[in-house]
Amino acid sequence: MSLVVEMRVAVEAVLVASRLCQSVFKTLVLGESLAKDDKSPVTVADFGAQAVVNALLLKHFPDDPIVGEEDSKDLKSNTALSGRVLGLVNGVMESKMTTEQMFNNIDRGNYVGGRTGRFWTLDPIDGTKGFLRGDQYAVCLALIVDGTVELGVLGCPNLPHDLSKPDGECGSILVATRGDGAFQRSLTSDIMTRISTTRVENPAETRLCEGIEPLHSSHATNGQIMAHLLQNSNNHSPTNIRMDSQCKYALVARGDAGIYLRVPVSSTYQEKIWDHAAGKLIVEEAGGRVTDILGRELDFGSGRTLKENEGILATGGTVLYDKVYAAVKSVVKS
Numbered sequence: 001m002s003l004v005v006e007m008r009v010a011v012e013a014v015l016v017a018s019r020l021c022q023s024v025f026k027t028l029v030l031g032e033s034l035a036k037d038d039k040s041p042v043t044v045a046d047f048g049a050q051a052v053v054n055a056l057l058l059k060h061f062p063d064d065p066i067v068g069e070e071d072s073k074d075l076k077s078n079t080a081l082s083g084r085v086l087g088l089v090n091g092v093m094e095s096k097m098t099t100e101q102m103f104n105n106i107d108r109g110n111y112v113g114g115r116t117g118r119f120w121t122l123d124p125i126d127g128t129k130g131f132l133r134g135d136q137y138a139v140c141l142a143l144i145v146d147g148t149v150e151l152g153v154l155g156c157p158n159l160p161h162d163l164s165k166p167d168g169e170c171g172s173i174l175v176a177t178r179g180d181g182a183f184q185r186s187l188t189s190d191i192m193t194r195i196s197t198t199r200v201e202n203p204a205e206t207r208l209c210e211g212i213e214p215l216h217s218s219h220a221t222n223g224q225i226m227a228h229l230l231q232n233s234n235n236h237s238p239t240n241i242r243m244d245s246q247c248k249y250a251l252v253a254r255g256d257a258g259i260y261l262r263v264p265v266s267s268t269y270q271e272k273i274w275d276h277a278a279g280k281l282i283v284e285e286a287g288g289r290v291t292d293i294l295g296r297e298l299d300f301g302s303g304r305t306l307k308e309n310e311g312i313l314a315t316g317g318t319v320l321y322d323k324v325y326a327a328v329k330s331v332v333k334s
Contacts, residue, residue, distance in 0.1 A: 068109020
């Protein structure tokens with residue numbers, strides 16, 4: 001299927017939302033945040049980015065539902081905060097919104113998902129704690145058709161273009177449509193460059209990506225898996241990369257890391273589809289493979305969560321995947 005228009009609109013939406021997030025960070029006042037039920041901080045950027053992206057999707061694809069992370073309930077109860085969000089939104093949008101239009105745009109993300117038809121899924125800021133630290137976060141948008149991710153866009157405003165030069169130029173947008181490969185561009189140029197995963201087949205010659213938050217993924221289990229992989233190797237794998245958000249998928253897609261592991265710390269935890277849809281397609285179109293830790297394909301047709309899956313395993317290339325998957329099976333007891 002041709003998704004030329006969808007890709008153009010999605011990139012525009014993620015770019016505008018990324019710029020809004022950058023603006024928020026520059027003017028962020030400590031303590032100016034709400035709290036989710038899981039106690040992770042939610043800033044005005046979450047609401048603003050979702051309002052912006054949903055408004056642009058509504059303009060171009062009015063019949064497409066959206067599975068988004070945020071709703072406007074908490075925002076409506078805070079007049080000062082909603083006023084600031086509206087000011088930020090109207091500062092980056094050509095068409096100005098009223099407060100009520102902003103709330104409606106945010107709440108367009110309440111779709112339940114499903115196996116038939118097409119819908120978008122959005123995480124306005126994946127990695128909120130990384131955002132607040134001035135570290136890594138991502139604006140994540142994907143188009144799902146009949147349960148399959150067909151288009152993915154990641155906006156990574158703080159991600160260095162060259163990981164070995166953390167103080168160098170930062171800010172990238174990664175894009176993939178199914179069957180057409182994966183590409184990267186900067187926030188300031190529309191020139192797309194094809195990206196690919198590492199060709200390394202020896203786990204000792206690449207790096208492991210994992211999340212920073214120990215409540216989201218088991219660092220101890222990841223360490224056991226890597227130890228298993230290296231037990232017959234004379235080499236020692238480089239230091240793991242700990243990073244917030246779907247930027248970890250970006251590192252695997254670009255070949256900066258070869259492995260991304262997310263082993264759940266609870267048997268009842270369900271991953272959200274917006275946390276993985278864009279990153280999965282981008283890694284796969286760059287030449288990698290993504291499944292859950294049991295080797296099953298990620299099921300984006302089961303609703304707002306990946307309730308049929310357990311954890312995440314992403315690697316560059318089939319040979320590397322097979323080796324890591326074998327180690328995961330040896331270590332993890334389902």
